[in-house]
Amino acid sequence: MSTSSYKKQDPYSSTAGLPDKMAVFQECLQQFNATPVNAKKCRQLLAKLLRLVYHGETFPSQESTTLFFSISKLFQHKDVSLRQLVYLTIKELSSTSDDILMVTSSIMKDIQGNDAVYKPNAIRTLSKVLDSTTVHSAERLFKNAIVDRNPVVSSAALISAYNLLPSSKDVVKRFTNETLETIQSYKQFPPTQFQLHEYYGSATSNLPSTSYMYQYHALGLIYQLRSNDKMALMKLITSLSEGSSLKNSLSIIQLIRYINKILLDDSSLIGHLFPILSGFLKHKSDMVELEACKTLVSLQHLIRDDQFMAIVTTLQKLLSVPRTATRFAAIRLINKISIKHPEKIMVVNIELESLINDSNRSISTLAITTLLKIMGAGTIDNGSGGSESVDRLIAKMTSLMDEITEDFKIVIIEAIENLALKFPSKHKKLVTFLTDLLRDDGSLQLKTSIVDALFDLIKFLPDPSAKQLMLMNLCEFIEDCEYTELSVRILHWLGDEGPNTSNPSYYIRHIYNRLVLENSIVRSSAVIALAKFAAVCGGDVAKNIIILLGRCLNDVDDEVRDRAAISLKFINSNKKKLIVSDSRYDLYTLENKLVHYLNDEENFNEKFDIDEVPVISNEEYNSIEYNRKINKLENINDNSAVTEVEERVKSPTGGEATPGDSLANDLLKQQEYSQQLSGVEQFVEYGKLTKSTIEPVYLSERESEIAVSVVKHLFIESKHLVLQYNINNTLPNTVLQDISVVAQPDNDLYQEDFIIPLAELRPNDTGIVYVSFTIPDIEEAELLSAFGNTIAYTSRDVDEDGQVDPNDDGGWPDEYQIDDLEVLACDFITPLYNSNFTALFDQLPYQDTSVVTINQVDNLEKAIEKLKNSLNMMPLDGSDFVSSGEAAHSLKLLGKDVWGGKVGASIRLASTGGKIVAKVEVKSETENFGNIVISSVY
Amino acid sequence: MSLNISLYTISAVLILDNEGNRVFSKYYHSSLEETSDSQFETSSQQIKFEKSLFGKINKINQDILLYDNHLIVYKQTNDVIVVLVAKINENESLIYSTLANLFEAISILLDNTIDKQTILDKFDMVSLAIDETIDDGIIIEYDPATIVSRVTNPPSSHYDVNLKNIDISEKGIFNALSFASKKIGERLQQGL
Known part of the structure; x- marks a missing residue:
């Protein structure tokens, strides 16, 4: 004992003082069963026990129960402070012990008693030892406790009731009236319950008379009881938001969340509820203001622009409070707004700039990224003439670059790259910025991110002169590059891109310089790059390169010699494919x-x-x-x-x-489908699967009794369409038999071949029904169709063992109508990228035009989203971005049809009086396909 | 962005020492939502989380950060860090205030000295303070003065002095003497 207590003083040992589990166990049994009980010692022992528990130690069930039993002996002792800790210990041990019910009567006695100090602890512990069968006996106690004049008792009862909800909701439901009463009542701390601590001296007068926390707990409980009664909830919200009936910030936050929830379900109430929410934007507590902002931002589609400004003003104020957490929350929200509507938060620019040097790293990171987005939007809004704003952005960035660390520079570089990708028309200044940065000093990591950005821009920017400029900059860079890794990558890239430019000899010169001056690794990649020039350009270029490569045959390094030799061999024998490839395996x-x-x-x-x-x-x-x-x-x-x-x-x-990586996954998925279908013998002769929809389309509610989703498989060579219906039986006691799907096409040219029905579907199983159609040729007018779908099945009840009752009369046949399915243009198209849409579009031979109204959307953004989905084509030149407030927009889409032809669509959208009208111009390489695309736009 | 409309707000309360070992740890599993993440199911998962979190927050006084899909607020003094873990979309200001108030309450209870040794010495007070602030992830009380007032002092010793506990027999005195001489011996050795 003496030595162990001495050891405990050592503060440097990592497990300093963690008591031994079994020793504590033994000591507990001994002390708790002693008579009379030593209160002080027992409290210390319980503290030791709690240390073990809170350290993550657990006692085996047997020992835990023994422990529990001996702890219950402590109820004999009257000491208040011991009793409080006993309750905490019981609560923590209740999850691992077996016979917890035995303490119920002791606890109930305490609750009925008048000792205010541990009464709340007793109530909260009670909810842990009760189960759904014994909860009835405590109903009366809970009711009394909820309406108790002591707010702490009331809170404890409300929380306990809340914790009992999952197990015994029916009992808790009977507390509704008491709970409602509590929300509006005024409860005051009784003076006796206070424990005095030195800090406060002897006076309790400077303690608050109440903290109104019971309002928060009552509100939380009442919502759980009333959540499915919308009218009652509305009434509650209206009555509580008037005046200042809620005194507690937490309960106001809770109220705001309920408003949010109601609005998510029924947005038409915004007119009624918005004034309440906006009232909370000016509250004395910043957490309430924050919650109001959060809610309004998440509901911003329901709010008018002028109303939105109030949110921004509040956020602006919150940005400059001293509390880090609040600033963090505010900038997080602003960043969220900036993703979709950067123009709305331009007013906070100055605050953001001052936050860049905030001591909290998360805040400064968010400030920088947000600022970039706002500036990006600024450059776009000013249209083509707004070169000043690009200048301003670049100027700002350049000044920023000196102040910030390298990690942030990388963030900025990525943002600039994205900006250039999204808005190709603005690329010039942005590219200059990047290339300037490339010349400055920097670590490998920084340089790599710049080079990566340039690579992407070279690949995706449509303007060939910009490409040229960037490639030349890269050439300059490798002249003086200290990182071998980067030189190799750039050389590889030059080999890929250089030959297709107007002046390949410029690059050849630079690459050859590497061959003379660099180490062997760089030299060998330079050899390969040169070979690519020879293979692609041919003619004089090839001749010159053969001479250059010939010199490399005498290189000191064997890798360089080998590569030079094999390249020469390929060039001389005209094996172009072996040097440059235009395709790769997935x-x-x-x-x-x-x-x-x-x-x-x-x-x-x-x-x-x-x-x-x-x-x-x-x-x-x-x-x-x-x-x-x-x-x-x-x-x-x-x-x-x-x-x-x-x-x-x-x-x-x-x-x-x-x-x-979703696209890569899509390819995998396609493979899976293909394998799955090749396993069905009827489909073997259909040949190669051309295309499947990746995500199954649900034709019923996911939760409905029989959940059905469908995947469309297209075999274009043999002109077949296979519909794969995935059917999930969610009925617990029913087996479905002889399931088939009747798919009724509205297009007469679709011929049903056969149905592969499903013999039996047990509860919670999923099965597949295939329906195969022969589809018309592309030459024959109508290719699109809609299907009306009905499932037919025989349903039979099963007993608990899952056996079909042999005596029943064979079940009863039933039908079940599910949603319609459409075959649209998207089933025939895969997205395609090309950096020069306009040139490509003009070359496509077949043209169709039409003007249509797009249904079910009310703004351009949604219309574009819908078009992208129904056509499955790739939006190009950043044309899928609409700045808000625009009334007209032009969308450029490109795809590849299943017959291998390219198809482009130029869609001009205009928004008039809440309707979206589209003028669609489709050009395709496949005859008649334009028609199909146009019919899919509606 | 899913909306949390339940009262379950806090996912965990942690007190870690200056090496990232737990001094106090309590994870709350909300009983209302079945789909709660099972990230903290086992003790080893919890410890792994604590260790990696400690690496992120030790000696970096930033008050708040997002980590591993959780909202983390923390306060570090002397050789301990008090941490609250909440869902990622929780009201940052609310969680931070809860932490700050809990921290203030504990510091009143421990006479303004929050360090590992004091916490361990008065572990009963600290546990009670945390229990009076957060129960099952629900914030019970928010006002530091009220939290403090709810925590009982340990029973005072003079009230419980029991003569039986003091051994005045010959053997008892002999024990006391031998203990004292051993102690003195140790001290002397240390001094040398």
């Missing part, structure tokens, strides 16, 4: 296939078939890349953005979590 599928191949040794009997892996042409690969870039840009919403930026800022080496 790596994700390849990996998947290879892993699959290696998993089973039996596979080794046959050769791995590389033809199963789809080949992606460079054009398609670019589409995927571009989409990924843009998606990444758009998906940067609140949470991920902050965490992502944070993560990257703090751990620069950490790899990015695969964002936007």
